[in-house]
Amino acid sequence: MAPRPSFNDGSDPGDLVVVVDDGTEVSHRSLRTPISAYQKHIRYAVFECEELLDSSSIDAKGWSHIAQTIFRNYKLFDAFIILHGTDSLAYTCSALSFMLQNLGKPVILTGSQAPMLELQNDAIDNLLGSLIIAGHFMIPEVCLFFNHELLRGNRSTKASASDFAAFTSPNVPPLAIVSSTRTHVSWDRIYRQSHLEPFSIQTSHATGTVACLRIFPGIEPRMVEAVLQLEGLKGLVLETFGAGNAPGGRDGALTKVLANAVTRGIVIVNITQCMTGTVSPLYEPAMLLERAGVIPGHDMTSEAALAKLSYLLAMPGLSPEGIVQKMSVSLRGELTEQANMVFEHPNVILPDRLTKLTSLGFAISQGDAAETQRLLDDKHGWLLNEADYSGNTPLHIAATGPNPEILRILLTKGASVHLRNKTGRTPMFLSADAGLDEHVSLLKQSGAHLHANEMGIARLHAQVRSPDVWSMAGVTSP
Structure with a gap:
């Protein structure tokens, strides 16, 4: 980054202290960007993990490491940018949004479809855009920045394996859009902490006890039963048709399989396979699932539902009833509790x-x-x-x-x-x-x-x- 004028104005701003994995403070060289349209420089340091992973190999241990690194350095920096491969980027965004509790500073994850050293790449724009937003706007959320858009992390999903517009936020518009001259932040959409509690982290994550199953036409109840009988299983994310519908099977066999699992203490969350929309008991199949004890996941993405359920299952002292209650409400802006049409105030700064x-x-x-x-x-x-x-x-x-x-x-x-x-x-x-x-x-x-x-x-x-x-x-x- 140092040879690139966009990332380095040529000054020598000195070192910044970074707390590394063993808890010691280490001086890292810092760089400073040229002055921005907002008349500010952004000073930053780069911390590289000792072990680098392909993003498809990340798991709860990797998420915990990222959360702990942010926690150790929380008071030393105004914002944090995490560089991450795109394959599991939406999963990491969702997981961190729950693990970072009472977050008061921006945490922005970004990556690229093409590396920075290639002539045609999106890495420079994605990294520079993340720096500009992190350095100028106090958006206290875990976000994903890609292709000039800042998305809420737990609302994002990967939509393309090759396009520069790789990520989308199906049910929530972008929190900010970077244009050629300015960054336009939709402040009315920003999720803010409303509890009088300091920043903390929960590093335990029960991903090993949660499964995700996609319903398809003709699925046999015994297939679902086989998954629900897995040793140690505590939760299931069920991806259903349309507004939350699933085949009942002959004599309601599939519904009975799900109801029996719920009575055994397995938490089942119903989300839609559709890219947009919400789970709602509009039709009889969805009503039957809800009566069987399956929790409506509203408009959560698969990534958010999996991360949230894993987070709640690992939360100390939380009863099954408490998990059910928290899965149905928004904890970090991950779902829309009100599915009916509502009227919003126009997204403009008032003249007065x-x-x-x-x-x-x-x-x-x-x-x-x-x-x-x-x-x-x-x-x-x-x-x-x-x-x-x-x-x-x-x-x-x-x-x-x-x-x-x-x-x-x-x-x-x-x-x-x-x-x-x-x-x-x-x-x-x-x-x-x-x-x-x-x-x-x-x-x-x-x-x-x-x-x-x-x-x-x-x-x-x-x-x-x-x-x-x-x-x-x-x-x-x-």
């Missing part, structure tokens, strides 16, 4: 943006929780990560505001704790600098931390005032 933002800032500074709540209704949720002339978001203002309840409102609505204003300050720094321990506690509970570039000045401030608050914010001795 500045008026709304100013009104919100005034309400926050006055400690008016009711007015803040009113302004942040569904039509104005885009205000959460908007910034004023100094780069302060509503969360920055609330971080030093008089009412911690407003801070809680913003956090539960998905405001990003990792955005920095034009002076490079996070909400956590501002709260600690103001000596507001309750604000700091709320932010920390939501996964906020001081940015690496703030730590030096934070240590100096801690020597002067509020050392306990600074310690709560994460200031450690040099």
Whole structure:
């Protein structure tokens, strides 16, 4: 990447610290991109795994390694890009979306159909596009970037073995599209954390106990029974016809096979074989499956259903009833709970943006929780990560505001704790600098931390005032 002007402006930005597999900190050479259309450089380092795999060979162990690497380096970087082969890319995206819990920073996976060293390739565009999005936009999701489109990772599937447009997101439009001049982000589609919990990972994944079976015309119930009798099987993803239909077989034999498996504790999820659409009990066969205890998978992809079921089966202390309940609801934006037609607010920035933002800032500074709540209704949720002339978001203002309840409102609505204003300050720094321990506690509970570039000045401030608050914010001795 260093010889390519698009990836390296020729400066020497110095080394960046990367925490490697054994937990030690190692200096890695960093590069810096030329200045972007958004008047920013992107500084980055490349970490290469010791063991490189063909993507068709990746398994739960490989997913766990990726998750652990992100976890170890979470506080050192603003975003993460994972370079991955295309064969199992959608599976890894889906698995990581569940393993990375309460994610507050962008994680973008990308790859290419043709390698970078070939004259005609898509590798440069895919990697550069991923860097631009990761370096400029706080999209706290596991995403897949390919062919100028940013897709939600657990909604994506591979659609072509040879085209540059290799991936598609059948039931959700792209989260962002990169054009020749700008990146257009659909902020209303972004999935945000709404729990006051810090970032964590679940590395266990029960892929070895879940099977995936595609129904076809004439399938014999004994074939399905053979799969369901496999030793150690705990879950089955059933790919059915249309809106979730499957042949009942003579005297409903297939339905009985599935019902018996459910009574034995095997969790069965019904998803459609169709590229688009959702499982819905519109017809009698689908109704019979649901009555037999088969869970409707709504509009999940096969990859997402497999990853989600494996994730839930490995979750400590989760009962079979709890698994059934969680499979039916959206955990990371992987399914549409409301299948009926709904009306959405137009995807445009309202003409009175500045008026709304100013009104919100005034309400926050006055400690008016009711007015803040009113302004942040569904039509104005885009205000959460908007910034004023100094780069302060509503969360920055609330971080030093008089009412911690407003801070809680913003956090539960998905405001990003990792955005920095034009002076490079996070909400956590501002709260600690103001000596507001309750604000700091709320932010920390939501996964906020001081940015690496703030730590030096934070240590100096801690020597002067509020050392306990600074310690709560994460200031450690040099």
